[in-house]
Amino acid sequence: MTTKILVLNPNPNELDKVLEKANVQNSKNGPFEATILVGDVIPKDKDLPTTQLKQSTYFGQGYNGISDKIVESEFGLVDIQNELIYVKPPFSVIKLISGTTMLILSGPLTRESINEISKIKVNIDLLFTYKWPKAIAELETISQVSDELVDLVVQQIKPKYHFAVGTENGVFLELEPFKWSNNEFTRFISLGQEGSGGKWFYAFNLIKDEDIEELKFIENPFTMKKRKLTDDSKQAITKKPKVVSPSECFFCVGNPKTETHLIVSVGKHSYLTVAKGPLTRSNQDLSFSGHGIIIPIQHISNITEEHEDIRQEINKFQSTIYQSFVKQKPFLSLIFFEINRFNNIHHNIQFLPIHESQLKKFQNSLNLKAKINNEKFKRNQSLEFKEFDNEDDPELLKFKNLDYIKFTIYSKNGVKIYITKLFKDKSFDLQFPRRVLCHLLNLPDRLKWENCQQPKYKEMSDCEEFKKFYKDYEFT
Structure with missing residues (x-):
């Protein structure tokens, strides 16, 4: 039977x-x-x-x-x-x-x-x-x-x-x-x-x-020996974070250990800060690193439709930051990137400037890193990016309540968005967005933010320079 x-x-x-x-x-x-x-x-x-x-x-x-x-x-x-x-x-x-x-x-x-x-x-x-x-x-x-x-x-x-x-x-x-x-x-x-x-x-x-x-059998998880991970397998595996309270969270302004010397601007629902361990650095074109982060003040893991007020203020930060670059550094574009998922510790949106001339290489870098992720690391989330050039596209709006990885590019040619859905049942490489941008900018040695940390005096200098750069568009 x-x-x-x-x-x-x-x-x-x-x-x-x-x-x-x-x-x-x-x-x-x-x-x-x-x-x-x-x-x-x-x-x-x-x-x-x-x-x-x-x-x-x-x-x-x-x-x-x-x-x-x-x-x-x-x-x-x-x-x-x-x-x-x-x-x-x-x-x-x-x-x-x-x-x-x-x-x-x-x-x-x-x-x-x-x-x-x-x-x-x-x-x-x-x-x-x-x-x-x-x-x-x-x-x-x-x-x-x-x-x-x-x-x-x-x-x-x-x-x-x-x-x-x-x-x-x-x-x-x-x-x-x-x-x-x-x-x-x-x-x-x-x-x-x-x-x-x-x-x-x-x-x-x-x-x-x-x-x-x-049937096709796998090795028994209850009897398999714990093997030491190789560097490649460590790259491929995403560990879901432990539950972190606001008092322990690195991004929560209520945490007594919050590094307030990094904060550029504080709004009603979110705040803007320079990145610790920035991917890009100050140079002759820009007096500060340009790598920044927009962070919700509320201790939330991801943004959905119920957080519309937070999303609107984040969008305002994005547009005003780009306007300040258009006015002062028109040869630089901005790439915003975020991982929106239900089990983040604290949601954040990062961004950094790149030269217009480098922008044409972005899709090649994205496709290459997605291909490596999908073919080499089988346990990882398979990443299939969709491209949009309209932030109000109905297909794009369907991602509002989903988990996703998203790149938003602001340039003289308008807005370009690349997004892929994340499924809750699969691991993925948390470093993927930074991995794409390291490849784009040919900075492989700056993949890990921990290895890119700057002295406190340099962080304070970057923050003050960013404040001067942004002051005409400061809305908070």
């Missing part, structure tokens, strides 16, 4: 809509023997859904608690309504009609739960957890999605499929299967939350034992 399963990571604010989609999928591509909802399905303060389901649907407690509308029961499974079944903490083992066995963890995982799981005598086909195993998180260099206790569960039961979400918004990842020493195998899939941009649903047939030999 073929077992068909549907797994969804719903947005709790749109749960009824997601359940309606599940019914449609069950009619079109089912019937599914079971649907499993992962992540924070009905957290605290949320109402119960009203959609009548057409298939058995299970869910557990996420990391944001469970709705007080759910009436507790002495049993491990609670019928919320017809076909909607809540798995009480800490877990339940569910055997389907086909014989397929599921282990659904509910709520925070504890060592006491692991001791109980170790007593399970049946083989587990499907495992559902909130967090990733640390072994896989380290493989993908995403630290905050993991819990070491999940590793113990996976190593104990060796499920055929392991589903997780990692964070409240979810992170999509699908690994090739890996084998254990007894020839059992596990396939790991993490889902993004519906509406997050990452894949949030997964429908599949369980692999039959006779089909195992046809």
